[in-house]
Amino acid sequence: MSRHSREHQGAVRFLLDGQLVCERAVPCTMTVLEYLREIRHRTGTKEGCAEGDCGACTVVLGELAADGSRIEYRAINSCIRFLPTIDGQELLTVESLQDPDGALHPVQQAMVDCHGSQCGFCTPGFVMSLFALYLDDPHPAREQVTQALSGNLCRCTGYRPIIEAGLRMGDYPRPARWHRDAPTDPQRVAALQGLRRQEPLRLQGFFAPHTVDELAAALTDAPGAQLLAGGTDVGLWVTKQLRELPDLIYVSAVEELRQVRRDDTGIRIGAAVTLAEAWRVLAGAWSGLAQMARRFASPPIRNSGTLCGNLANGSPIGDGLPVLIALGAQIELRSGAQTRWLSLEQWYLGYQKKDLRPGEFLVSVQVPPPDPRTWVAAYKLSKRSDQDISAVALGAALRVEAGVVREVRLAFGGMAGIARRAEAAEKALTGAAWTASAAEAAALALRQDFQPLGDMRASSAYRLEAAGNLLRRLYVEHSGAGPVRVDALGPV
């Protein structure tokens, strides 16, 4: 170990406005937002909710792509992201964007010219979400803009002028610093390459192993430690529940866990693969998942959180669960040197109970390759279209041959203490002629499968009725008998 790396092993290092920042004295659960506002007195980034749901705290993180050739800049919620997790990355805030002469960045200028701010409190977050989009595509289509903004709440404008700013930001002259070529700027790339660690980051209460073996050993040594990936749930334990966390083992520095591998056995998604990447891959393989991919949380959450985190959290209202159960996913669990495989649906034993042994952790989730004979759909019901938690979610895989249902997997979220398959409904369908009355029978059979609870998202009665209707929708959509989704229509 060089003297240099030994010095920095116990400090979080990242770039801020091109300057190397080295922090060794901050608590490992300090959020990036708290750090910016309280330690750096950079108050442009705002706290609106401290739970990753309003976007006022949006900042952009730059991270070296796997091949090291370019930097991927992504919007994230700084309010629930712990500071040590940005080690080795570049942090950009709303204060970072202006040209050296003080000229506003095109995103900022477009927001001014389109009258995109009123009270202004949400504005820095919108600017940063648009900025991440700008680096990716300065001339986006409307749908890209509304998508990029779906994690940012504005209570004043009605969004029209902000959307307009997003559509116009590419019309402005190229800024001096943050233009489209910035992600491949050799100096920036070199600066981040210079932050790569030989040895894992180790802080008081925080360890970021580099290999799965190191991770397994660390968890064996400290079975009470808490695994941390994107922190989109664990962050709230600190900001909302004010919990003192046990030692943290951070999985996202393990390169191997950041991989998506495809072969003839299927698609394998590592534990540290972000939701954004995982849903891109899944929706690429199954077009019926595109809407779910778009409506799952928000871009800043998807850029931080991981699919495996969603599965491991095991909430019955996590949208990843019904979809992956329907796809027939297997999970890879590791404990010490032992690895075992389990079908995902077998992992969930009861509300907040999993078949997970002490010292064991989720390494990857694997789904079988797409089968052209199988039709896959995913439906989500919530009060709001974007960035909401499902009242009911359905993942469905259906193989119909010669008008007969040969195989069907129907997995529901929001209907029980765990996400699980609707066995009675599946049984009603399997081997039956695929008709409206078969869907009807399956919808009725759901009443044997589920007795859902009622809560603030929906009553028990609505969940049961709507879940049945999703099976009716499945039939209408599969048979192509007309539009079944409200967002498929334009005005008359």
Next chain:
Amino acid sequence: MSSAPRHESAHLHVSGRAHYADDIALPSGTLHAAFGKSGIAHGRIVRLDLAPVITLPGVVVATADDVPGDNNYSGSAHDDPIFAQDRVQYAGQPLFAVAAATHAAARRAARLVRIECEPLAALLDIRAALAAGSYVLPSRSLTRGCPREVLERAPYRLSGTVVLGGQDHFYLEGQIAIAVPQEDGGMLVHSSTQHPSEVQHVVAHALGRPLHLVTVQCRRMGGGFGGKETQPALIASAAAVLAHKAGRPVKLRLDRDDDMLMTGKRHDFLADYEVGFDADGRILALTVMLASRCGYSADLSGPVNDRAVLHIDNAYWLEHVEVVSHRCRTHTVSNTAFRGFGAPQGMVVIEQVLDEVARRLRLDPLAVRRRNLYGSKERNVTPYGQVVEGNLLQPIIDEVARSSDYAGRRERIAAWNATGPVIRRGIALSPVKFGISFTATQFNQAGALVNVYTDGTVLLNHGGTEMGQGLFTKVAQVVARELGLPLSAVRVSATDTSVVPNTSATAASSGSDLNGKAAQAAACAIRERLARFAGLTFGVAAEQVRFHDGQVRAGDTVLGFGELADRAHRARVPLSSTGYYRTPRIEWNNTAMSGRPFFYFAYGAAVSEVAVDTLTGEFRLLNVDILHDVGCSLNEAIDMGQIEGGFLQGVGWLTSEELWWDAQGCLRTHAPSTYKIPTASDWPQRATVRLFEGHPNHEDTIYQSKAVGEPPFMLAISVLLAIKDAVASCGDGAAGMDLCAPATPEAVLRAIRSLQSSASGSGFT
């Protein structure tokens, strides 16, 4: 892109350099605070065990016993304790506050206090309160004509119930105050407030000090919408009590969950109505029982409910009408002002009634609306006796119906629905007529201070507050125009009770009407002095001195405004002036509920088109056409922003924003994860929003403009009606429909089911 002047802080907003209260650099030694709250809706406080907290080093705790003056933050009925004493009256009510070195430490410490309460029976909703006769204020009624007799004789009659949910303000910046002790017993308070003077009063009374010792400042809020009219007094007074006790500055910033649990919201309403009408759908008589959930205390519930009564007519002539209004006391958070201030609830009722009437008669709802509109010469007196002057309803409705092709689209939608698809479409047009002025007459006044400096720059201060609505920009435009200066020469400073005293709340859409006129008066006074001075100096009549584009022309002499200001100062001409304004022509007998409460009305109309999924109850807003009256716009971009933003906020209220309390009376939707305001993709893919041009305000308002803050909110009623229109296609077209707001997927599906089952049942006509 509009070329109208930009928001005065736009460049600061986009670069993160606009300072909100939480961004103010704090004096060293500042403590951070958090509240301790009740976990139950109603109970007797048995014991508040502070022992685990007071032993912590550097922690200061305040309870009711630590309030040196009056433990109350209500500006109206003296029924809002800063810290609950003896009894808790809603889940979330503050019992104490803790100050510590950091925000997190204070929040942790607050959770250590052991609160012991003996639970008492709680009234949680409107029906329960009505049954128990539990009210925060006496019920009121407004009657015109002989509604009951006419109802008896009416050829057609309908009765029904309208249920309307409340709404959280969800300003992006939560409630916050910083109290900084000053010398000689003074207290400086930075507060995110629409009503600095009320904060000043409450803090002074809580500390037991005269008003001149308390100064309240607010440069800007990160959104208000009515939620920062009375509520900030709680935050500020608790911070001041802690600061007083600790002898150090205290910052009290509410976490989002605390904010949503502790602060009042839009009143939810219930209305039972009975309407008599003729075969053309003309309303002959209407009786309405309005009841609202006020929560545990009065707050602004009196005037909110009054405004609901005064807007039960919306745009329509009601010859025989009776409205009874109950202000229900419940063991829930005390509801408060929210954009529209009761009017939206009243207006939804009449719009739902007209819809039901139209459906019953199988008429186009728009035709029924038109038949019931106020006239210009007759049928033009409101139930409370104000003549509707300057009525623009007819031309606005005609124009937006034409430009949106309402009739053609209604036909195409009927054809689409006739094939029985899963996704149904619906369309609706609804108008808005909204009365401008505070119904409490005393609030209809404002003051301003304009300082001209010797370089010709201007500093403006007025009693209004900036919450994003663009008030500072508009008032600066007024001053720039009066002094013939570029807008950049005028700067607006923070609202400050020590600069302009005894101010009204920035509320009731009145900000630019009141403060614009007050600032105009101040600027004119200075301009007249300067004109007199220039006239004398350059030998021309004062009236011939012209101020334009930063230049002053006096006969053949042209000089810069700054040069004139400098010369005037040397000649001992004062360059500072206050200005004052009070709204003319209003007179209101609050007891009789009659008179002219409103200086004028603002008008508008919207056509909304939706798609509804009959399997799930989900909906999308696909298209909206809005035409809205702002008189002569002071700033078209800002006015458009108010219209669009108000509209979508209204859409949220009526569709996705659901406040949900559990059976124990605990609010379970207290964060954005569970409480869903609209996002960017909820703005319709097609939207045509226009100002109704060529119609200056017929009253003498600032440059003949009209207020715009609240009226557009109610354009969103068209969306609820369009959803109902789509749902109605699932039944036989003439059946009554109970679609509650918010029209969540669940509520919509329930309405569809009830129509389908009634259509398949026998004998319903």
